[in-house]
Amino acid sequence: MRKPRPNTYNPAQAISLISRDRHGTPLSCPSCSGSIERDPNEVPPPPLSHVTLRCKNCGRFARYIAGAA
Numbered sequence: 001m002r003k004p005r006p007n008t009y010n011p012a013q014a015i016s017l018i019s020r021d022r023h024g025t026p027l028s029c030p031s032c033s034g035s036i037e038r039d040p041n042e043v044p045p046p047p048l049s050h051v052t053l054r055c056k057n058c059g060r061f062a063r064y065i066a067g068a069a
Contacts, residue, residue: 006061007058007059007060007061008060008061008062009030009031009060009061009062013030013031013062014062016030017030017036017053017062018053018062018064021038021051021053021064024043027053029055029057029058029060031055031058031060032055032057032058034055034056034057034058035055035056035057036053036054036055036056037053037054037055037056038051038052038053039051039052039054044066045066045067046066047066047067048065048066048067049065049066050063050064050065050066051063051064051065051066
């Protein structure tokens, strides 16, 4: 029996969402247009911290490392 895969965005959606977050534009889910919850909530995040962007409706998420571009 396989483990269930976590709900993640496809690569194009994740890159778009991360890019919008880094530029400070308002975020919405590319799949369902739901609101995005950001962890940590600090803007800008501490350097080299892990940032998680998760949709409140569908649960999909994307992660990136702040300051690594």
